[in-house]
Amino acid sequence: MRRSRVLVHVLLALGALGMVAPFIWQFLTSLKTLHHATQVPPTLAPDWRWQNYAQIFDLIPFGQQFLNTVLMTGARAIGQVLFCSMAAYAFARLRFPGRTFIFGIFLSVLMVPPQLFIIPQYEIIARLGWLNSLPALIVPGLFSAFGTFLLRQFFLGLPVELDEAARLDGANPLRIWWSIMLPLARPGLVALGILTTIWSWNDFFWPLVVNNDPEKMTLSAGLASLQGQFMTDYPVLMAGSLLASLPVIAVFVVMQRQFVQGIAFTGTKG
Amino acid sequence: MAWIGRRAGALLGVAALMMATAACGGGDTGNDDPNAKVTLSYAVWDKNQVPAMQQLATAFTAENPNITIDVQLTPWETYWTKMKAAATGGAAPDVFWMNGPNYQLYATNGVLAPLDEKIAADKVDLSSYPQALIDLYTVEGKHYGLPKDFDTVGLWYNKELFDAAGVGYPDATWTWDTFKQAAAKLTDKSKGQYAIGANLSSAQEYQYNTIFQAGGSVISADGKKAGYADPATIEGLKFWTDLIKDGYSPDLKTMTDTVPLNLFESGKTAMYYGGSWNVAEFTANEYTKTRVAAAPLPKGVKSATVIHGLVNVVSAKSAHPDAAWKFVKFLGGRTAAEQLGKSGVIPAYNGTQAGWAAAHPELNLQAAFLDQVPNAVAYPISRNTAAWQELETTYLTPAWNQQKDVAAAATELAKAMDESLAKE
Structure with missing residues (x-):
C-alpha cells in the first residue's frame, strides 16, 4: 500500500518535471551567451546574463506592445462572450424561418482552415482604412462561430420552462437573455472567456500581417521581429518570450480552478 | 505538419496573386506635384539591417525634403505570406525588398512596376552591378528592380x-x-x-x-x-x-x-x-569569433559559386510611383552602397565592396567572397x-x-x- 503510493508520487513528480522542463530550459537559455545557447552538445549551466532581459526593452517597445496585447485580449474576450451568447441564445431558443439552415452555414465556418480568411479579412480591413491600428487587431476577433456553437449547446441544456415562465411574466427576449440565461450560463461564459484570452494572447499571424508599426504590434508579433534572416539572438528572444508569458501564467495561478473546469467543459484548449 | 502548412501557404499565395492581377486593371498615374509631401512605406525583412535602412532613409529625405520613408520590418519567416496578403489586398508597400525565388512570380503577376523606361530616362547604368545579378533579375527582357546587395x-x-x-x-x-x-x-x-x-x-x-x-x-x-x-x-x-x-x-x-x-x-x-551573410553570426558568436576564417570554394572542373542578391522594387499600385522610383534609384546608387557596406552586407554597386571585406580583415573575406564574383553563377529560378x-x-x-x-x-x-x- 505504502510502496504503491510512493510509486505514484514518483511517477507524478516525473510527469510534472516533464511538463515544466521546457520552461526551465527557456529560463536557463535566457541567461546564456549566444554560443552556449546553440552549443552541441547542449549545456544546462546559464551564464547569468541578466542583461539579456534589459536588452529586450531596447530592441522593441515592450511596454507599448504589452498594452496593445492586453487591450486586444480584453476586448476580444468581452466581445466574444457578449456577441456569441446573444447569437447562441437566438439559435437555441428563438424560432425564426431558416434557423437550422443559417446555423448550418454558421457551423460550416468551423470547417474552413482559418488561414484562408487572412487575405479576405485583410482586404476588408484595408478598405475600412483600419490597417495598422488597434481596431484591426480587435474587430475580427470579436465574433466566433466556435463560441456561438459552444454556448448554444450550453443554452440547449437549460430548462425551457424558465424561459416560458419569464415570458409569461412579460419579459422580452433581450431581458430573458440578460436576466435568466446569462446568470445560469456562467460556467460556459467563463470557459469561453478563458479560451478566448489564451487564444488572443497567443494570436500571432493576424497581428503580424495587419499591423506594420512596432508601436501598434502585439507582443507575439513584436518578439517575432527579433528573429533575423540569418541570425537570431536566441537568449534575448527567450528572455522576451518568458516575460511575455508571465501574465498568462499569473492569470492561470489566480484562476486555476476556472481554467481547469473551462477546459474540461469544452474538451479543448483552443 | 509545418511542411503541409507551408505548401498550402504557397498554393494560396499563387492563387492570391492571380486574383490580384485580375483585380488590377489600369495602373495609377501618380501625383503630378513634385513638391507635395509624400510618405513612402519601405518593407524589409532583416532586423539586423534596419538601422542601416533607417540611415539611408534619413539621408534620402535630406536630399528630398518632401519625401519621408517609413521603414517597415517583417521577419523573414512571415515576410512573403504578409506580402501576398498585402499585394492581393492592393496595399503592398511602395518600395520593398525582393529576392530571386519570388521575383518572377511577382513580376509576371503585375505586382511590380516595370522600371525600364525610368532606367532609360534617368540613364541608370546597369553595368554598375555584377552581370550575374542583373541576369537573375531580368524576366522576359524587362527589369523590375535595382540591385541592393549580393552574397556568394x-x-x-x-x-x-x-x-x-x-x-x-x-x-x-x-x-x-x-x-x-x-x-x-x-x-x-x-x-x-x-x-x-x-x-x-x-x-x-x-x-x-x-x-x-x-x-x-x-x-x-x-x-x-x-x-x-x-x-x-x-x-x-x-x-x-x-x-x-x-x-x-x-x-x-x-x-x-x-x-x-x-x-x-x-x-x-x-x-x-x-x-557571406554568415559574417554577422560568426563575429557575434563567442566561440567562432576567434576561430574561423573563410576561403574560396574548392575548384571542381571549374571554379564557381552561387550568387544571389536582393533588389529594391516598386509596387505597381504605389500611389507615388515617381517618388518611389527616386528612392529606389537612390538605394541603387554609389552613396547608398557605400553606407550599406558598413552594415555587414555586400553592396551590389561595383567598386563599393572593398569596405565590406575590410571590416574583418582576419576573416579573409576579399579572397573568399569578392574575388569569386567573376566565377559566380546566378541562383537558379523560374516563374x-x-x-x-x-x-x-x-x-x-x-x-x-x-x-x-x-x-x-x-x-x-x-x-x-x-x-x-x-x-x-
Whole structure:
C-alpha cells in the first residue's frame, strides 16, 4: 500500500518535471551567451546574463506592445462572450424561418482552415482604412462561430420552462437573455472567456500581417521581429518570450480552478 | 505538419496573386506635384539591417525634403505570406525588398512596376552591378528592380581544428581532391568530429555550387528544362553523398536534429559551406569569433559559386510611383552602397565592396567572397521556383540517406521537375 503510493508520487513528480522542463530550459537559455545557447552538445549551466532581459526593452517597445496585447485580449474576450451568447441564445431558443439552415452555414465556418480568411479579412480591413491600428487587431476577433456553437449547446441544456415562465411574466427576449440565461450560463461564459484570452494572447499571424508599426504590434508579433534572416539572438528572444508569458501564467495561478473546469467543459484548449 | 502548412501557404499565395492581377486593371498615374509631401512605406525583412535602412532613409529625405520613408520590418519567416496578403489586398508597400525565388512570380503577376523606361530616362547604368545579378533579375527582357546587395558562398573553416589535425588552411589552390584529402584528416569519430555537414536543406550553400563547379546546371537558360539528368550535374550531387558515404559528414538524420551551422559553431565540424551573410553570426558568436576564417570554394572542373542578391522594387499600385522610383534609384546608387557596406552586407554597386571585406580583415573575406564574383553563377529560378525546390528535397533525400543511387534519384527528379516547369 505504502510502496504503491510512493510509486505514484514518483511517477507524478516525473510527469510534472516533464511538463515544466521546457520552461526551465527557456529560463536557463535566457541567461546564456549566444554560443552556449546553440552549443552541441547542449549545456544546462546559464551564464547569468541578466542583461539579456534589459536588452529586450531596447530592441522593441515592450511596454507599448504589452498594452496593445492586453487591450486586444480584453476586448476580444468581452466581445466574444457578449456577441456569441446573444447569437447562441437566438439559435437555441428563438424560432425564426431558416434557423437550422443559417446555423448550418454558421457551423460550416468551423470547417474552413482559418488561414484562408487572412487575405479576405485583410482586404476588408484595408478598405475600412483600419490597417495598422488597434481596431484591426480587435474587430475580427470579436465574433466566433466556435463560441456561438459552444454556448448554444450550453443554452440547449437549460430548462425551457424558465424561459416560458419569464415570458409569461412579460419579459422580452433581450431581458430573458440578460436576466435568466446569462446568470445560469456562467460556467460556459467563463470557459469561453478563458479560451478566448489564451487564444488572443497567443494570436500571432493576424497581428503580424495587419499591423506594420512596432508601436501598434502585439507582443507575439513584436518578439517575432527579433528573429533575423540569418541570425537570431536566441537568449534575448527567450528572455522576451518568458516575460511575455508571465501574465498568462499569473492569470492561470489566480484562476486555476476556472481554467481547469473551462477546459474540461469544452474538451479543448483552443 | 509545418511542411503541409507551408505548401498550402504557397498554393494560396499563387492563387492570391492571380486574383490580384485580375483585380488590377489600369495602373495609377501618380501625383503630378513634385513638391507635395509624400510618405513612402519601405518593407524589409532583416532586423539586423534596419538601422542601416533607417540611415539611408534619413539621408534620402535630406536630399528630398518632401519625401519621408517609413521603414517597415517583417521577419523573414512571415515576410512573403504578409506580402501576398498585402499585394492581393492592393496595399503592398511602395518600395520593398525582393529576392530571386519570388521575383518572377511577382513580376509576371503585375505586382511590380516595370522600371525600364525610368532606367532609360534617368540613364541608370546597369553595368554598375555584377552581370550575374542583373541576369537573375531580368524576366522576359524587362527589369523590375535595382540591385541592393549580393552574397556568394565560400568555405568557412575552423583554424583550431585544422591546426590540431595538422592540415594547412584552405586557399584558392584547393580542388575537390585537396578538399577530400583534408576531409579524411579532419574527421575523428572518436571525438564526434566530422570534416563537414553535407546537408540537403540549403541548395544555395551546398549542391548548387558543386553542380556548377562540375559543369552541370539546375535549370536551362530559358527556364523550361531541368538540368538534373546531365551527368555533370550528377557529379555535383555525388560530391555530397560521397562525403556522407565515406563518413566525413554526419548522416542526414543527425543533421536534421542539429543543423550543420550549430555543429560548426560547436567545433564538431571543421568546415562549413556558407554564405557571406554568415559574417554577422560568426563575429557575434563567442566561440567562432576567434576561430574561423573563410576561403574560396574548392575548384571542381571549374571554379564557381552561387550568387544571389536582393533588389529594391516598386509596387505597381504605389500611389507615388515617381517618388518611389527616386528612392529606389537612390538605394541603387554609389552613396547608398557605400553606407550599406558598413552594415555587414555586400553592396551590389561595383567598386563599393572593398569596405565590406575590410571590416574583418582576419576573416579573409576579399579572397573568399569578392574575388569569386567573376566565377559566380546566378541562383537558379523560374516563374514558380518554390514548386520544383520542393521536388529537389523530395527526390534527393533518398540519395542523401544512401538508400538510392544518386544518378537514379537525379534522373527521376529531372523528370518530375520538367513536368512542373511545363505547368508554369
